[in-house]
Amino acid sequence: MNFTIRHAKSCDCEHIMRLIMELAVYENMSEQVKITSKELERDGFSNHSFFKCLVAEVPEEHQTKEGHTIVGYCLYFYTYSTWEGRVIYMEDLYVMPKFRGNGIGKAMMCRIAQIGRQSECARLQFNVLNWNKPSIEFYKSHGALDLTEKEGWHAMRFEVAAMEKLAQMTVATCATTTT
Amino acid sequence: MAKYILRKAEPKDVSDILRLIKELAKYEDMEDKVVLTEKELLEDGFGEHPFYHCMVAEVSTELQTPEGHTVVGFAMYYFTYDPWIGKLLYLEDFYVMKEYRGYGIGSQILKELSNTAVKTRCSSMHFIVAEWNKPSIEFYKRRGASDLSSEEGWRLFKIDKEYLLKMSAEE
Numbered sequence: 001m002n003f004t005i006r007h008a009k010s011c012d013c014e015h016i017m018r019l020i021m022e023l024a025v026y027e028n029m030s031e032q033v034k035i036t037s038k039e040l041e042r043d044g045f046s047n048h049s050f051f052k053c054l055v056a057e058v059p060e061e062h063q064t065k066e067g068h069t070i071v072g073y074c075l076y077f078y079t080y081s082t083w084e085g086r087v088i089y090m091e092d093l094y095v096m097p098k099f100r101g102n103g104i105g106k107a108m109m110c111r112i113a114q115i116g117r118q119s120e121c122a123r124l125q126f127n128v129l130n131w132n133k134p135s136i137e138f139y140k141s142h143g144a145l146d147l148t149e150k151e152g153w154h155a156m157r158f159e160v161a162a163m164e165k166l167a168q169m170t171v172a173t174c175a176t177t178t179t
Numbered sequence: 180m181a182k183y184i185l186r187k188a189e190p191k192d193v194s195d196i197l198r199l200i201k202e203l204a205k206y207e208d209m210e211d212k213v214v215l216t217e218k219e220l221l222e223d224g225f226g227e228h229p230f231y232h233c234m235v236a237e238v239s240t241e242l243q244t245p246e247g248h249t250v251v252g253f254a255m256y257y258f259t260y261d262p263w264i265g266k267l268l269y270l271e272d273f274y275v276m277k278e279y280r281g282y283g284i285g286s287q288i289l290k291e292l293s294n295t296a297v298k299t300r301c302s303s304m305h306f307i308v309a310e311w312n313k314p315s316i317e318f319y320k321r322r323g324a325s326d327l328s329s330e331e332g333w334r335l336f337k338i339d340k341e342y343l344l345k346m347s348a349e350e
Contacts, residue, residue: 020262033263043265051260075262080231082200082255082272083212085219092262113346123337130332143342147335152310154328155335157303162323166293
């Protein structure tokens with residue numbers, strides 16, 4: 001099946017949102033999606049973007065039942081490692097189930113690898129859920145290492161309530177902040 | 180203890196930042212993994228397109244280290260994106276020199292970072308901790324952090340340069 005991989009434009013946001021919801025449903029976490037396509041557009045396609053996105057598009061003759069030609073996406077951004085420097089981080093990689101097996105996922109990941117190397121990134125990093133065996137196998141077959149298993153790294157988070165509490169904390173200290 | 184200040188890092192701080200990065204890596208038993216140079220830190224943090232933000236903790240001269248350093252702690256962070264909830268603040272490194280702990284410097288840094296996250300509309304602050312690092316895990320959990328690897332099963336993966344080169348050539 002023919003397909004193209006290209007950088008997303010702001011008009012693609014509704015399609016990206018559609019696929020974000022599909023991936024969240026697959027991960028059993030759809031109730032956690034709070035964002036809208038408007039916010040996605042603001043955050044990814046204005047003067048200061050917080051992410052970049054690739055989309056996979058098929059020709060019209062292969063469009064979905066609903067008439068969509070955008071069948072996959074890969075959302076990424078740059079992060080930084082104090083050990084090695086620039087890192088390219090793949091936040092989401094998704095291809096609609098009907099379009100899998102055609103090399104689309106791999107093609108998007110290869111494009112990310114190219115972009116990463118062009119930007120002089122030392123590595124590509126991402127997170128996968130431990131039950132997602134097909135994805136884990138896919139990534140491992142391309143040289144990925146599970147750092148949680150190998151080195152014991154755990155992903156942690158402070159949510160809004162905890163952050164607001166920390167921000168208002170009275171710290172018994174002799175600090176002066178000049179930030 | 181006499182006053183210390185928390186301030187935004189400046190280009191002149193890169194050698195102190197690298198010194199503290201290496202100290203933290205040593206504590207994590209990963210000192211030989213630090214290949215980053217001062218030149219890269221300078222270009223990547225203070226050039227046209229910054230890849231990170233950094234704050235440093237500086238003590239007054241009378242409290243400097245035996246080697247004469249006054250920068251005794253740092254936190255490096257950047258903004259990431261979660262397509263479910265939007266902007267996040269990601270805390271990459273957070274370290275205070277051993278001799279300067281117990282005075283609230285770490286708590287104050289975390290407070291400032293939280294303030295920054297809230298003011299810039301971040302939905303969450305994310306970071307990673309090694310599972311053997313019990314003191315740090317306790318420090319964070321006492322302040323409301325949740326362990327996503329244990330609770331939701333998230334595993335961190337990486338693909339190194341040699342495989343990236345291989346994949347870049349494949350397309």
